[in-house]
Amino acid sequence: MTIPGFILRNALRNKRRLSLTVLSVALSLFLFTTMQTALHELTQPPTSEDAALRLVVRNKVSLGNVLPSKYRPRLERMPGVSHVMKLTWFGGIYKDKANFFPQFAVDADQLSPVFSEAEIDPKQINDFINEKNACDVGIKTMQRFGWKIGDRITLQGTIWPCNPELIIRGVYRKGIDMTNLFFHHEYFDELMGNQGLVGMYWICAENAGVIPDLVKRIDSTFANSESETKTETERAFQLGFISMFGNIKVLIGSISTVIVFTMILVTASTMSMAIRERSREIAILKAIGFDGWQIFGLILAESFGLAAAGGLIGCFGADILYRHLDIYSLSHGVLLKLDVTPSILAAGLTVAVLLGIISCLVPSYMSIQTSVVDGLKELD
Amino acid sequence: MAIPLRYNLRSLVVRWRSTIATALGIALVVAVFVMVMSLARGLNATYISTGDPRNLLVLRKGSTAESSSQITRDEVRQIRYLAGIARNAAGEPIASPEIQVLVQMDRIDRTGTAHVLVRGLGPVGIELRPQVQIREGRMFRQGLNECIVSQRIAHRFVNCRIGDRFPGGKAEWTVVGIFDAAKTAYESEIWVDADEARAAFNRSFYGSILLRPVTDAASVTALTNRIESNRDLSVRVLSETEYYKEQTNTGAPIQFLGSFLAIVMSIGAVFSAMNTMYASVGARIREIGTLRVLGYKRRDIYASFLIESVLLALLGGALGCAFSLPMNGIATGTLSWNTFTEVAFEFRITGELIAKGMVFALVMGVLGGLLPARLAARKPVLDALRSI
Numbered sequence: 001m002t003i004p005g006f007i008l009r010n011a012l013r014n015k016r017r018l019s020l021t022v023l024s025v026a027l028s029l030f031l032f033t034t035m036q037t038a039l040h041e042l043t044q045p046p047t048s049e050d051a052a053l054r055l056v057v058r059n060k061v062s063l064g065n066v067l068p069s070k071y072r073p074r075l076e077r078m079p080g081v082s083h084v085m086k087l088t089w090f091g092g093i094y095k096d097k098a099n100f101f102p103q104f105a106v107d108a109d110q111l112s113p114v115f116s117e118a119e120i121d122p123k124q125i126n127d128f129i130n131e132k133n134a135c136d137v138g139i140k141t142m143q144r145f146g147w148k149i150g151d152r153i154t155l156q157g158t159i160w161p162c163n164p165e166l167i168i169r170g171v172y173r174k175g176i177d178m179t180n181l182f183f184h185h186e187y188f189d190e191l192m193g194n195q196g197l198v199g200m201y202w203i204c205a206e207n208a209g210v211i212p213d214l215v216k217r218i219d220s221t222f223a224n225s226e227s228e229t230k231t232e233t234e235r236a237f238q239l240g241f242i243s244m245f246g247n248i249k250v251l252i253g254s255i256s257t258v259i260v261f262t263m264i265l266v267t268a269s270t271m272s273m274a275i276r277e278r279s280r281e282i283a284i285l286k287a288i289g290f291d292g293w294q295i296f297g298l299i300l301a302e303s304f305g306l307a308a309a310g311g312l313i314g315c316f317g318a319d320i321l322y323r324h325l326d327i328y329s330l331s332h333g334v335l336l337k338l339d340v341t342p343s344i345l346a347a348g349l350t351v352a353v354l355l356g357i358i359s360c361l362v363p364s365y366m367s368i369q370t371s372v373v374d375g376l377k378e379l380d
Numbered sequence: 381m382a383i384p385l386r387y388n389l390r391s392l393v394v395r396w397r398s399t400i401a402t403a404l405g406i407a408l409v410v411a412v413f414v415m416v417m418s419l420a421r422g423l424n425a426t427y428i429s430t431g432d433p434r435n436l437l438v439l440r441k442g443s444t445a446e447s448s449s450q451i452t453r454d455e456v457r458q459i460r461y462l463a464g465i466a467r468n469a470a471g472e473p474i475a476s477p478e479i480q481v482l483v484q485m486d487r488i489d490r491t492g493t494a495h496v497l498v499r500g501l502g503p504v505g506i507e508l509r510p511q512v513q514i515r516e517g518r519m520f521r522q523g524l525n526e527c528i529v530s531q532r533i534a535h536r537f538v539n540c541r542i543g544d545r546f547p548g549g550k551a552e553w554t555v556v557g558i559f560d561a562a563k564t565a566y567e568s569e570i571w572v573d574a575d576e577a578r579a580a581f582n583r584s585f586y587g588s589i590l591l592r593p594v595t596d597a598a599s600v601t602a603l604t605n606r607i608e609s610n611r612d613l614s615v616r617v618l619s620e621t622e623y624y625k626e627q628t629n630t631g632a633p634i635q636f637l638g639s640f641l642a643i644v645m646s647i648g649a650v651f652s653a654m655n656t657m658y659a660s661v662g663a664r665i666r667e668i669g670t671l672r673v674l675g676y677k678r679r680d681i682y683a684s685f686l687i688e689s690v691l692l693a694l695l696g697g698a699l700g701c702a703f704s705l706p707m708n709g710i711a712t713g714t715l716s717w718n719t720f721t722e723v724a725f726e727f728r729i730t731g732e733l734i735a736k737g738m739v740f741a742l743v744m745g746v747l748g749g750l751l752p753a754r755l756a757a758r759k760p761v762l763d764a765l766r767s768i
Binding site: 021023027091161163243247258263 | 397398401402404405408409411412416440441442443444445447448450481482483484487491492493494495548549550581582614641644645647648649651652654655656658659662712713714715720722
């Protein structure tokens with residue numbers, strides 16, 4: 001019998017225990033992968049080249065305060081600015097409060113130039129621009145409510161006292177958050193009695209080099225005016241938004257630590273059970289000339305294999321599962337998707353490997369320390 | 381006759397290494413469950429404890445939060461002097477038109493910024509909230525752009541200590557007092573004078589009116605009807621407690637996280653309990669045989685092993701609850717989607733939550749023990765005795 005064969009036989013001799021242990025390691029690594037992926041999705045907003053050129057201008061006081069719409073021509077005239085789009089969070093209700101999805105009033109003709117990564121049929125863009133109460137909707141929201149192009153929907157304002165009646169004219173399928181709904185800011189203004197208010201301005205810079213100056217210029221232009229502005233890159237804006245949720249990193253980080261710790265406990269305890277059972281065999285191995293390191297190697301290989309098998313099942317299982325699940329509706333809209341990135345997979349597998357090593361340390365030490373005579377005396 | 385409990389206890393003690401490892405595994409699952417649920421519990425408790433059932437809140441029709449509601453000055457004038465509103469000692473109607481503005485502030489731990497709710501109100505509004513008590517400093521005075529902040533806000537955000545100043549709209553606000561709001565939602569607020577807030581933040585509108593009707597049920601309904609049926613007023617009336625109850629959906633994602641973790645982790649813990657129990661059965665086959673010879677029935681053996689597994693799980697459950705207890709009362713905060721502001725709250729570990737954690741451990745123990753106990757009960761006596 002070869003050494004690898006010996007290790008394999010040992011590992012397989014109690015199939016029930018083997019499968020229970022592998023499964024519990026797999027479950028823990030599944031959870032670990034899930035938590036890390038969720039953390040990644042929540043704290044690392046997706047970036048694209050187009051997004052790097054976008055700036056967000058909002059009221060300095062807070063997101064709950066608006067800006068005058070008369071700022072727009074002044075922003076457009078600034079050097080380095082290629083597009084300016086009004087964007088107002090509508091926050092309406094579609095039929096029921098539970099049907100939440102993001103809705104924005106925007107300058108219809110600027111939507112495509114500003115969010116250039118959003119994939120949409122060019123004909124649909126024109127339809128959207130040419131009809132006052134048209135709206136563009138992301139594919140996820142379309143699917144969620146079973147909408148099709150040409151459907152009429154009514155949103156009931158909660159922040160703004162108006163109820164826009166919209167016709168779906170375009171569907172975008174890729175690129176940006178696919179749950180958004182965009183409609184004409186002009187129509188919104190009309191419903192609101194042209195009060196001249198805008199939530200934010202989203203600006204496209206001509207190139208990345210002008211951004212630092214542009215940020216300073218915008219904020220200093222409107223300093224000491226009735227509404228002072230705060231300008232930041234889209235990424236800084238999103239990160240700031242995320243920080244409002246509180247310390248998610250600490251929460252998820254500590255839960256992940258507990259999971260890993262639990263895993264070590266479970267695997268280490270299984271390994272010690274497996275090794276205590278064979279203390280007589282280990283004593284015989286020693287008696288026929290295996291030294292401490294060789295015995296450690298045998299135990300390590302078994303524990304390593306067990307943890308690695310669990311790790312592979314858990315990490316890749318999570319990956320495969322999340323590719324096929326509708327995360328958006330499952331998480332009540334908190335998460336858009338769960339993309340298990342290669343680096344998270346690598347982290348998960350590293351944890352599994354370390355687990356395999358750590359959990360066999362104590363049991364192997366104990367069995368190596370036991371003398372041949374004591375080992376042979378053991379009954380079970 | 382049942383096998384004495386002492387037999388199970390001793391067996392757990394003899395196998396102390398696997399007992400500890402398995403119990404700790406279950407303990408950690410229970411601890412995570414209790415802690416995450418105590419977050420949701422604390423958040424809900426904050427909202428539920430806020431609001432006085434005697435008060436009514438007037439918001440704009442269709443609006444779900446005070447901070448996104450608008451009430452015109454004309455509406456305030458019409459509502460304030462309606463019959464059916466109680467009067468205070470000075471003879472004024474107890475109706476408080478208020479304004480809510482979000483102000484972005486930096487966190488003290490430098491982990492980012494958050495929106496804090498600034499509430500502009502007058503003396504009547506303060507009178508309506510007796511749970512708010514000044515702990516340090518004094519109440520704000522009109523005309524000086526002074527403000528008072530809650531203890532929790534003072535702990536969580538920069539420039540919120542007495543004497544500090546922070547910008548908000550066109551004004552600079554000076555902190556003159558720190559208040560304690562008995563763990564209600566007001567613990568997440570900064571209070572200023574209503575008129576000063578409207579001037580500083582350029583608002584011609586108010587956000588809401590909090591009022592106290594004269595105290596009998598008939599007149600409350602009459603007042604509500606009078607306000608809601610008036611076609612000049614685009615408002616809705618709800619009781620203050622009802623309003624805060626609506627806000628509790630903020631905790632839903634946390635609750636989801638708690639249940640998800642509990643379910644997945646508990647499956648892992650059940651597997652580990654099964655492993656331990658199988659090993660325990662395997663090592664005691666001769667003992668099982670002896671017990672059978674002594675006259676114990678199969679079902680006694682079955683019950684005995686199941687009880688042992690449950691004991692093990694309950695030990696874990698108790699440990700887990702003990703681990704989570706230090707979190708009780710620790711302050712934290714999150715974003716409320718309704719008001720779009722930071723809501724400060726604390727982990728709240730209630731007796732009910734502890735009980736749930738223990739029941740959860742019990743279920744894990746039963747599930748983990750069923751199959752190994754069955755195996756033990758089914759061992760033929762002779763085989764069992766013969767095995768070494």
